[in-house]
Amino acid sequence: MLKTLPTRARAFAALLLTLAAVTTARAELTIEIVKGVEGALPIAIAPFGGNAGLPADIAAIITADLKRSGRFSPLASSQYADRPTELSQVNYASFRSIGVPHLAVGQVRAGGAGYAVQFQLADVYQGSQLLGSSFDVRSGDLRRVAHHIADLIYEKLTGEKGAFNTRIAYVTARGTSSYTLVVADSDGYNPQVVLRSPLPVMSPAWSPDGSKLAYVSFENRAAQIVVQNVFTGARQTISASPGINGAPAWSPDGSQLAFTLSKDGNPEIYRYDLASRQTQRLTSTSAIDTEATWSPDGGSIVFTSDRGGGPQLYRMPAGGGGAERLTFSGDYNSRPTFSPDGKSIAYVTRSGGRFHIAVMDASGRNTRLLTDGGMDESPSFAPNGGMILYATQQGGRGVLAAVSTDGRVRQTLLSTDGEVREPAWSPYGR
Numbered sequence: 001m002l003k004t005l006p007t008r009a010r011a012f013a014a015l016l017l018t019l020a021a022v023t024t025a026r027a028e029l030t031i032e033i034v035k036g037v038e039g040a041l042p043i044a045i046a047p048f049g050g051n052a053g054l055p056a057d058i059a060a061i062i063t064a065d066l067k068r069s070g071r072f073s074p075l076a077s078s079q080y081a082d083r084p085t086e087l088s089q090v091n092y093a094s095f096r097s098i099g100v101p102h103l104a105v106g107q108v109r110a111g112g113a114g115y116a117v118q119f120q121l122a123d124v125y126q127g128s129q130l131l132g133s134s135f136d137v138r139s140g141d142l143r144r145v146a147h148h149i150a151d152l153i154y155e156k157l158t159g160e161k162g163a164f165n166t167r168i169a170y171v172t173a174r175g176t177s178s179y180t181l182v183v184a185d186s187d188g189y190n191p192q193v194v195l196r197s198p199l200p201v202m203s204p205a206w207s208p209d210g211s212k213l214a215y216v217s218f219e220n221r222a223a224q225i226v227v228q229n230v231f232t233g234a235r236q237t238i239s240a241s242p243g244i245n246g247a248p249a250w251s252p253d254g255s256q257l258a259f260t261l262s263k264d265g266n267p268e269i270y271r272y273d274l275a276s277r278q279t280q281r282l283t284s285t286s287a288i289d290t291e292a293t294w295s296p297d298g299g300s301i302v303f304t305s306d307r308g309g310g311p312q313l314y315r316m317p318a319g320g321g322g323a324e325r326l327t328f329s330g331d332y333n334s335r336p337t338f339s340p341d342g343k344s345i346a347y348v349t350r351s352g353g354r355f356h357i358a359v360m361d362a363s364g365r366n367t368r369l370l371t372d373g374g375m376d377e378s379p380s381f382a383p384n385g386g387m388i389l390y391a392t393q394q395g396g397r398g399v400l401a402a403v404s405t406d407g408r409v410r411q412t413l414l415s416t417d418g419e420v421r422e423p424a425w426s427p428y429g430r
Contacts, residue, residue, distance in 0.1 A: 180196050212230060216246050389423045
């Protein structure tokens with residue numbers, strides 16, 4: 001039996017034994033940076049002109065995004081006297097004197113049905129513009145355009161795509177009779193409740209276009225797999241077979257789901273075609289096969305199975321067939337998830353009776369432990385592959401945390417609204 005992991009294993013054991021409206025959540029997640037990169041790059045984000053009194057402080061949001069990446073060390077505005085709002089106003093010598101290699105400036109003007117937001121990024125030592133863009137947005141999209149600007153700056157200066165303008169999904173629990181499925185911005189702001197239920201909700205998984213979530217709900221006191229549009233709230237029950245309906249995972253093209261059913265007597269992995277509504281059984285053993293994840297190229301599925309005596313990770317063709325064991329170190333390895341480029345797999349591993357997030361090459365080699373919390377579970381890659389979001393325990397309650405794939409940056413996402421678990425980071429989507 002897979003029964004040792006804390007939150008996730010209790011939920012999985014419950015599976016073995018056995019609302020559509022979107023509303024604003026009451027509590028936002030607060031990000032606490034636990035560890036950053038030594039020698040992070042200094043940068044100045046000047047206050048945007050015309051931003052006073054608006055519902056979102058664009059410069060502050062950009063600053064917070066870059067800081068929590070761990071790659072940048074934004075200066076507080078009190079550290080420099082000049083407050084330019086466009087590059088023609090910049091005294092480059094002043095910024096060179098305080099050792100700032102890059103400066104972002106901008107302004108917001110009322111226009112049309114909302115606001116015109118303009119920003120520029122400069123190389124301070126060369127005295128030249130590196131980036132410049134303008135956006136017409138509604139009032140409610142000011143935070144989103146700020147995240148987008150942070151993404152542009154991040155990519156320009158690191159060479160890697162940013163992931164600030166994305167979302168996360170997670171489950172909150174208050175006691176044993178109040179559960180919510182929540183979608184929020186990647187920094188924890190703007191939380192929206194997708195589902196409220198007096199019974200458990202688990203295993204949210206984003207569709208590749210970021211428009212839907214598949215999840216397990218125990219409405220009507222029986223497990224069922226549901227797909228819900230996060231914009232309209234429209235829901236579709238995909239599977240409500242007798243017994244287990246668990247661990248949904250999308251194919252890379254969004255046309256299929258893989259999940260675990262026990263309708264034929266034993267927990268096995270099945271593939272479901274959303275267009276034809278046909279189900280195909282992929283595994284057939286006396287073991288527990290569950291937690292399928294598709295490779296980004298759609299050619300294979302990695303899953304958890306105890307067919308070798310304890311939970312380990314296996315890989316098989318996406319159409320079913322012989323399975324190859326991937327993990328051999330330790331007696332408990334579970335919950336695999338591919339990196340967006342398909343080169344790595346993050347998973348949960350047990351070491352010395354404690355549970356950690358590890359990452360290995362997709363071949364099963366070069367395992368690296370990334371976390372040391374002891375109760376870590378449910379890893380989910382950022383769409384740029386740079387960070388892994390996961391659930392853990394702090395002060396005896398469930399919280400979310402994030403770690404960079406090299407282990408050098410760590411964050412904790414705190415909530416005042418019950419325990420938080422089962423995180424899933426969205427793709428870039430829409």
